[in-house]
Amino acid sequence: MAEATLQAKDFKGEVHPDWCPGCGDFGVINILQRALAEKGLQQHQVAVISGIGCSSNLPGFMNTYGMHTLHGRSLPNAQGFKLANTDMTVVACGGDGDGYGIGVGHLVHALRRNIDMTYIVMNNSIYGLTTGQTSPTSGFGMKTKSTPFGNPEVPLNPITMALGSGASFVARAFSGNPKQAVEIYKAAIEHKGFALVDTFSPCVTFNKVNTAQFYRENTYDMNAEGHDKSDWNKAMEIANRDTYGDRIATGIFYQNERPCYEAEEKDTLATALVNHDLGVSAVQAEDLKARFR
Numbered sequence: 316m317a318e319a320t321l322q323a324k325d326f327k328g329e330v331h332p333d334w335c336p337g338c339g340d341f342g343v344i345n346i347l348q349r350a351l352a353e354k355g356l357q358q359h360q361v362a363v364i365s366g367i368g369c370s371s372n373l374p375g376f377m378n379t380y381g382m383h384t385l386h387g388r389s390l391p392n393a394q395g396f397k398l399a400n401t402d403m404t405v406v407a408c409g410g411d412g413d414g415y416g417i418g419v420g421h422l423v424h425a426l427r428r429n430i431d432m433t434y435i436v437m438n439n440s441i442y443g444l445t446t447g448q449t450s451p452t453s454g455f456g457m458k459t460k461s462t463p464f465g466n467p468e469v470p471l472n473p474i475t476m477a478l479g480s481g482a483s484f485v486a487r488a489f490s491g492n493p494k495q496a497v498e499i500y501k502a503a504i505e506h507k508g509f510a511l512v513d514t515f516s517p518c519v520t521f522n523k524v525n526t527a528q529f530y531r532e533n534t535y536d537m538n539a540e541g542h543d544k545s546d547w548n549k550a551m552e553i554a555n556r557d558t559y560g561d562r563i564a565t566g567i568f569y570q571n572e573r574p575c576y577e578a579e580e581k582d583t584l585a586t587a588l589v590n591h592d593l594g595v596s597a598v599q600a601e602d603l604k605a606r607f608r
């Protein structure tokens with residue numbers, strides 16, 4: 316029987332998000348649900364896997380498979396999930412503290428490894444869940460609970476970091492621009508490889524600097540202005556210049572078509588790992604599983 320075409324609302328879970336009213340993460344979840352529906356996916360074909368933080372609660376509000384894992388550990392779990400279920404659409408998600416702080420080592424290797432999945436970082440330049448400390452993307456000099464005299468560190472630039480780590484797809488979206496963001500998320504899901512989508516998602520409660528109004532006034536669509544997403548050098552130049560200034564680029568910075576990890580490991584992964592023959596009897600398999608319970 317043919318499966319029905321789903322709407323964005325079909326990807327909404329039974330639990331309503333408990334984010335603060337006005338949090339950018341509401342925009343992100345709506346954008347993701349629209350993108351999944353417009354890609355023609357069914358709920359059982361999708362897994363959303365997160366770390367820890369306000370935004371990492373997102374899988375609990377989705378009507379898909381999901382995992383809410385450990386701080387900074389969305390990517391090891393999501394990559395393992397994808398290799399075991401190569402025919403599924405896997406979306407990892409979390410915040411800037413989770414992905415660019417404690418989880419950044421995993422991110423660098425995921426970028427160069429290039430497993431076919433999408434990673435959405437809800438970047439609000441603050442630690443929201445722990446009530447407002449400086450994060451890896453907080454601006455230099457920004458006053459927060461943990462830096463009352465101003466942040467003495469320069470912010471991490473996730474776009475140049477990704478470009479320098481062998482990324483095959485790097486983009487930036489804004490939760491307050493759903494029209495553009497849905498197209499970026501769909502392109503990221505379509506991309507045959509690891510797709511990083513840094514997404515400005517304002518924290519209305521603890522970051523009074525990087526507000527929705529700030530991003531509305533200061534972002535522009537680089538692709539609409541003619542940026543060639545195959546040009547790595549230009550992407551690097553724009554990312555260096557237009558990340559924390561008055562004019563901030565959004566859109567797809569860079570995309571190439573190098574083979575994804577699964578294509579390089581096709582002998583092992585032609586069959587999803589969950590369907591591999593273990594080469595042991597049913598009794599032996601039960602015995603093995605019992606040892607890990």
Ligand code: SF4
Pocket residue numbers: 333334335337338339340369370439443444517518519520521
């Ligand atoms: Fe969103 Fe900030 Fe509230 Fe967390 S604290 S739910 S990031 S607005």
Ligand code: MG
Pocket residue numbers: 410411412437438439440441442443450
């Ligand atoms: Mg954050």
